[in-house]
């Protein structure tokens with residue numbers, strides 16, 4: 001499924017996943033005793049736009065807080081990382097945050113990756129118009145499979161930029177596996193710049209995932225519309241409701257779609273039965289302390305070089321490297 005399109009310094013490649021693999025994965029999750037789907041199925045074009053709308057909600061502190069940290073410390077980050085690296089960004093989405101670092105970092109190339117191909121293509125080509133000197137190789141890919149990079153990228157050090165606390169969507173065990181993989185990708189000279197959401201009062205967290213305008217609810221429910229197209233299936237979104245709350249024991253936000261009634265949905269020809277109140281688990285968002293994230297990084301063989309935080313310690317951006325301290 002490769003469809004390279006060339007512009008001057010812009011290259012886009014579709015590395016999958018193929019829709020047949022997605023169908024099998026979704027169906028397997030819906031047939032488990034505790035039904036679940038991967039959060040990657042939030043992100044069709046509508047889901048990507050809804051996520052951008054979430055980031056503008058007053059209750060959703062992570063994006064504006066992380067943007068502030070990146071803006072205030074861009075030159076320190078560039079000094080610690082160095083210019084001329086090949087900069088990769090899994091889950092780049094709107095490619096907004098990287099704009100805050102590009103002038104300071106002056107990378108040799110930028111490799112944004114995302115599962116939402118159309119949205120990525122639009123945002124990466126917008127970035128190209130704004131930064132005409134920047135070489136961009138955009139990849140539609142599943143970052144959990146961490147694709148190999150295009151062979152014609154410049155040699156030299158590599159940096160992985162992973163903002164948005166997207167790492168929190170993995171369990172700590174999965175996150176360690178992802179970081180090990182990322183460590184191999186950047187190599188011994190490489191660095192990782194990672195945004196992490198920190199522990200805080202649960203009321204702030206509960207509000208952030210239950211905004212008053214109902215955008216997060218629409219985002220969550222939109223996953224069913226996405227499944228209807230992929231499988232296909234006949235989910236009726238009005239028969240489900242958004243549920244999100246902080247789980248103290250696991251130190252994470254959990255998000256579900258809860259069936260309002262007893263119902264049967266036909267998904268890829270299979271009958272999926274729901275009791276009233278039964279849930280599909282759609283997302284976790286794990287929160288860390290500086291210590292627990294440092295320990296997670298260490299389990300993946302990575303060391304914390306720097307950590308930048310906002311004044312209220314809501315959010316942190318960590319610089320990690322493989323080399324010893």
Ligand SMILES: C[S@@+](CC[C@H](N)C(=O)[O-])C[C@H]1O[C@@H](n2cnc3c(N)ncnc32)[C@H](O)[C@@H]1O
Nearest residue numbers: 040043091092093114115116141142143163164
């Ligand atoms: C929480 S949003 C973060 C967007 C942006 N990086 C930010 O910091 O605001 C997660 C992004 O990762 C993408 N994504 C989610 N799961 C993915 C996967 N398995 N592979 C590739 N991209 C994925 C989504 O499409 C979305 O753009």
